[in-house]
Amino acid sequence: MTIAIYPGSFDPITNGHLDVAQRAARVFDKVIIGVYDTPEKKLMFSQAERVEMARLAVKNIPNVEVQPYSGLTVGFAHKVKAPVMVRGLRVSADFEFEFDLAMMTNKLSPELEMVCFMASPQYQFLSSSLLKEVARLGGKVDDWVPANVAVEVKKKVSALK
DSSP states (O other), X not given: OOEEEEEEOOTTOOHHHHHHHHHHHHHSSEEEEEEESOOSXXXXXXXXXXXXXXXXXXXXXXXXXXXXXXXXXXXHHHHTTOSEXXXXXXXXXXXXXXXXXXXXXXXXOTTOEEEXXXXXXXXXXXXXXXXXXXXXXXXXXXXTSOHHHHHHHHHHXXXXX
């Protein structure tokens, strides 16, 4: 059985993330979405909130699960016995970051392979950061996130006002 991890902050999980997870689930026996606890970015949601939103979003994909993690991603991969890390690429600017990440991952854990899925055209512009900015400014984000996430984003934005 080939297990792949799909790590990230998922703050919040978007339809673009789900697209990558669904496509990875067709390739690998099991995909574990790893929700990182403390990325170097300003978070809107706690790790527990991000995990719960992601779990609800993937509940109908039988071979995808969600787990929180902290520390090095390669440590998480070893813990869950995953030989593959899945990443999504939206635009060419992502390539440089993902290439650097792949090289560092290879130095830390040469047996962990990185597989990148190109974003589907309808999600190439979409990022969690951009989505949060649109929501904070009163824009509608319902088309870019699962319904459960849209509700949580609206609640969080209302609470921040």
